Amino acid sequence: MAKAKQVLILGGGFGGLTSANLIRKGLQEEECQITVIDKHQYFMMGLVNLWILSGSRILEHSRVALNKLEAKGIRFLNDEITSIDHTENAITTKMNNNKLRYDYLIVALGSELAPKRIEGFEDNDECCFNVYDTQQIPSLRQRILALKSGRVVVCIADIPYKCPPAPYEISLLINDILIKNGTRESIDLSMYVPTPISLPAAGVKVSQDVVKLLNDNHIKFYPNHKLKRVSDKKTIEFENGNKTRYDLLILVPPHQLPQVIRNSGLLEDADQRWVNADRFTLRTKYSNVFAIGDVTEIRIDNAITVPKAGIFAEGEAKAVSQQIINEIKNSNDDKERTKFDGRGFCFMEIGDKKAGYIDVDLYNEAGPTTNLEPPSYEFYQKKLDFERSRLDEWLM
Numbered sequence: 001m002a003k004a005k006q007v008l009i010l011g012g013g014f015g016g017l018t019s020a021n022l023i024r025k026g027l028q029e030e031e032c033q034i035t036v037i038d039k040h041q042y043f044m045m046g047l048v049n050l051w052i053l054s055g056s057r058i059l060e061h062s063r064v065a066l067n068k069l070e071a072k073g074i075r076f077l078n079d080e081i082t083s084i085d086h087t088e089n090a091i092t093t094k095m096n097n098n099k100l101r102y103d104y105l106i107v108a109l110g111s112e113l114a115p116k117r118i119e120g121f122e123d124n125d126e127c128c129f130n131v132y133d134t135q136q137i138p139s140l141r142q143r144i145l146a147l148k149s150g151r152v153v154v155c156i157a158d159i160p161y162k163c164p165p166a167p168y169e170i171s172l173l174i175n176d177i178l179i180k181n182g183t184r185e186s187i188d189l190s191m192y193v194p195t196p197i198s199l200p201a202a203g204v205k206v207s208q209d210v211v212k213l214l215n216d217n218h219i220k221f222y223p224n225h226k227l228k229r230v231s232d233k234k235t236i237e238f239e240n241g242n243k244t245r246y247d248l249l250i251l252v253p254p255h256q257l258p259q260v261i262r263n264s265g266l267l268e269d270a271d272q273r274w275v276n277a278d279r280f281t282l283r284t285k286y287s288n289v290f291a292i293g294d295v296t297e298i299r300i301d302n303a304i305t306v307p308k309a310g311i312f313a314e315g316e317a318k319a320v321s322q323q324i325i326n327e328i329k330n331s332n333d334d335k336e337r338t339k340f341d342g343r344g345f346c347f348m349e350i351g352d353k354k355a356g357y358i359d360v361d362l363y364n365e366a367g368p369t370t371n372l373e374p375p376s377y378e379f380y381q382k383k384l385d386f387e388r389s390r391l392d393e394w395l396m
């Protein structure tokens with residue numbers, strides 16, 4: 001029998017866990033050995049940050065150990081990837097400092113948060129919070145509860161960022177916390193975003209629906225405000241010259257490609273911000289190397305790209321897994337499933353156990369379609385199930 005192929009999966013997040021599980025289900029261990037490498041020991045879904053903020057979850061109840069993969073016949077290496085070498089088909093990690101070779105490589109390392117790129121942000125840590133940093137959320141929640149009056153500003157620093165609806169959910173959840181805390185009437189809540197509409201990838205109609213949700217909850221919305229700097233006088237300045245004061249600044253920081261990919265030869269030139277991959281197959285310029293999820297930039301048209309969201313990382317992982325299974329088995333099975341279809345969905349949680357539901361078809365031949373279903377208890381339940389079902393599938 002031929003030697004087992006080596007599949008290395010860089011990153012045990014949304015895309016990495018989907019592909020590891022699907023490939024394992026499709027191939028025997030004698031056909032293929034799968035190794036997932038992640039610098040963290042645990043997986044936690046990004047959307048749980050919102051439940052920690054709203055007080056319905058704590059961090060300790062939300063993380064699952066990645067070494068549970070081992071029981072499924074998937075090797076897990078808890079280490080930091082320090083280099084990727086396509087000429088030798090190998091990667092290097094920090095602790096082992098030895099090379100791991102691959103026949104197939106799936107790069108699913110996500111995006112890094114870069115709050116340092118905002119001048120003055122980290123100098124004002126008393127009242128400035130990075131709301132995408134899980135560690136900061138418990139103290140942010142305490143600050144929101146302690147605030148009796150003033151201005152809360154939710155600001156998206158730059159695009160692209162993970163989960164485009166999440167900052168809007170965050171504003172609506174803060175509104176809900178303040179109402180329950182009896183302080184909403186004395187606190188101004190505003191959102192500043194760099195884009196001309198709230199959700200460019202979802203189009204004008206859904207964007208208007210989202211702004212209506214904000215306005216119905218007395219949250220002010222300021223489009224076309226790209227953050228320039230945070231000053232020490234509790235003021236932020238925007239590139240359009242406007243300034244605004246805050247008592248509490250809640251920031252979605254700039255995102256960037258992990259440095260290890262920047263040095264990997266996967267980018268065409270120094271200006272390229274994200275990895276280019278084929279929109280259907282997710283193959284990079286190296287035919288045995290796939291890039292999925294937040295590391296990629298997949299253009300739909302001049303204005304929009306596939307959003308950085310777990311649901312798309314998952315869809316891309318499904319397409320990649322089927323291609324690898326077919327190649328190793330030398331078969332033509334499930335041909336349709338070898339292509340990413342550009343479909344996805346996400347939620348718009350508003351508090352009080354209610355969420356809206358956004359349906360997306362990005363590769364529609366007549367142009368992308370999206371639709372926002374109004375918030376309901378049923379969609380909130382669907383969101384809870386979204387997390388539960390995936391954890392069961394990937395790590396139980």
Ligand SMILES: Cc1cc2nc3c(=O)[nH]c(=O)nc-3n(C[C@H](O)[C@H](O)[C@H](O)COP(=O)(O)OP(=O)(O)OC[C@H]3O[C@@H](n4cnc5c(N)ncnc54)[C@H](O)[C@@H]3O)c2cc1C
Nearest residue numbers: 011013014015039046080081109110163293294309310311
């Ligand atoms: C507040 C919030 C709410 C969200 N809500 C939703 C939602 O409702 N629906 C949705 O679909 N998406 C949501 N997302 C987005 C979603 O979490 C990401 O888009 C998704 O996780 C991307 O998957 P990925 O596989 O590309 O990367 P990730 O899931 O980020 O995984 C990347 C992994 O790579 C590891 N890694 C990085 N560099 C290295 C290295 N050098 N060495 C070793 N390991 C490394 C990281 O530790 C990480 O585990 C949300 C995100 C946030 C922050």
